[in-house]
Amino acid sequence: xxxxxxxxxxxxxxxxxxxxxxxxxxxxxxxxxxxxxxxxxxxxxxxxxxxxxxxxxxxxxxxxxxxxxxxxxxxxxxxxxxxxxxxxxxxxxxxxxxxxxxxxxxxxxxxxxxxxxxxxxxxxxxxxxxxxxxxxxxxxxxxxxxxxxxxxxxxx
Amino acid sequence: xxxxxxxxxxxxxxxxxxxxxxxxxxxxxxxxxxxxxxxxxxxxxxxxxxxxxxxxxxxxxxxxxxxxxxxxxxxxxxxxxxxxxxxxxxxxxxxxxxxxxxxxxxxxxxxxxxxxxxxxxxxxxxxxxxxxxxxxxxxxxxxxxxxxxxxxxxxxxxxxx
Numbered sequence: 460x461x462x463x464x465x466x467x468x469x470x471x472x473x474x475x476x477x478x479x480x481x482x483x484x485x486x487x488x489x490x491x492x493x494x495x496x497x498x499x500x501x502x503x504x505x506x507x508x509x510x511x512x513x514x515x516x517x518x519x520x521x522x523x524x525x526x527x528x529x530x531x532x533x534x535x536x537x538x539x540x541x542x543x544x545x546x547x548x549x550x551x552x553x554x555x556x557x558x559x560x561x562x563x564x565x566x567x568x569x570x571x572x573x574x575x576x577x578x579x580x581x582x583x584x585x586x587x588x589x590x591x592x593x594x595x596x597x598x599x600x601x602x603x604x605x606x607x608x609x610x611x612x613x614x615x
Numbered sequence: 616x617x618x619x620x621x622x623x624x625x626x627x628x629x630x631x632x633x634x635x636x637x638x639x640x641x642x643x644x645x646x647x648x649x650x651x652x653x654x655x656x657x658x659x660x661x662x663x664x665x666x667x668x669x670x671x672x673x674x675x676x677x678x679x680x681x682x683x684x685x686x687x688x689x690x691x692x693x694x695x696x697x698x699x700x701x702x703x704x705x706x707x708x709x710x711x712x713x714x715x716x717x718x719x720x721x722x723x724x725x726x727x728x729x730x731x732x733x734x735x736x737x738x739x740x741x742x743x744x745x746x747x748x749x750x751x752x753x754x755x756x757x758x759x760x761x762x763x764x765x766x767x768x769x770x771x772x773x774x775x776x
Contacts, residue, residue, distance in 0.1 A: 483772040490768045491761065493647065498655015502679065511682075513675035521668045522659065603648065610644045 463545040476543035488536035493606065495529025500568060500602045507571075507587050507595040516575065516587070523572050530565070553615040557608035564601040571598060620702045632700035639700065642693045649693065650764065652686030657760055664732070664753030666745050673739045710773040714766035721759040728752050 466472060475481040499522045506514055541548050548554045571594050578588070587595075623629050632638050656679040662668055663676045698705050705711045732749050739745070745753075 483769055487765050487768045490647075490650070490764055494651050494654035494764065495658065497648075497651035498658060501652060502655055502659060502682070505682070511675070511678045513678050514671055515675070518668070518670035518672075521670065525658070525662075606647050606651070607644050610640060610647060614640055 460546065460549075463549050466542050466545045469542060471539055472542035472545065475539050482540070482543065485536045485539045489533055489540060492529045492532030492536060493609075496526050496533060497602050497606060499523065499526030499529065500564075500598055503571070504595040504599045507591055509587065519575065523568075526568070548612070551612060551615060553608055553611040557605060557612060560601055560604045560608055564598065564605055567594060567598045567601060570594060616706065620706060623699055623702045626699075628699055629702075632696060638696070642696045646690055646693045646697075649686045649689030653683050653690060654686070654760060654764065656680065656683030656686065657756060661753035661757045664745055664749045664756075666750060669742050672741065673736045673745075677733070677736070705770075708770055708773065710766045710770040714763055714770070717759050717762045717766065721756060721763065724752060724755050724759060728756070 467476075475485055502511070503519050503522055503526075505511060506516065506519060571591070574591060574594065578591070659668065659671075660676055660679055660683070663671055663673060668676070732752050735746075735749075
């Protein structure tokens, strides 16, 4: 707890919590990052589930990287937002659930990326193995779960 | 406008939205999911118009447009619920007013894309650098839609009236 009290009194936390624009700026950045992370995840996942089949699977790599950029934006803005109310957030069920879900979601997305890189679903071969499809469904589910629990942090 | 607002306020729907605990958070969640579909789809299409992701075929990338449109429709519907729940707050809010203007401009940019850029994409050679007007259209679209996102997020923080 001492760590979270210290964090809450840090320069960053005070700027986010008490300046006029600190909190809204970080919230805005967090919404931008959210749309990028979840947007890229959904497009890649739906493609692996055979939607948008005109898009070749071996051209999806750039979308993973863009999603990664969105994730970095949200890790940074999320940390800034967390710091301003660290002692409250660390005891919020919705927040802890959200963080747990995001850890799982990142793990699944990394697994999918590694899987696509390795399996070389290349060229004209557009058939997706059912194992990959299960991963894609899981990915959509957990990222949606992250959005849902994230919004609920404001209520619980 | 004021007649419309006073008609909404106190109506059965208005009271239901305000007095049913789960309505607002559920609509907010759907609004964020719609946002992700809209911006996720558009980001890829617009960046492709600007010249990124050239590995993705220009005609193939446009199959993402229905995803973006479905995200927009989700947000249009949930947005109407917010408006019906608290019309005065939104009408007087500078963030909301500007957001609506930007959505209008983004719509016009979309029409411009459909009329002038889209027909020519069938002629685009694979991996060719996009034309200046295609790049401009993609850039304007991204600027407008991210503007819509930012203004929406700032509605609770900017003054009313």
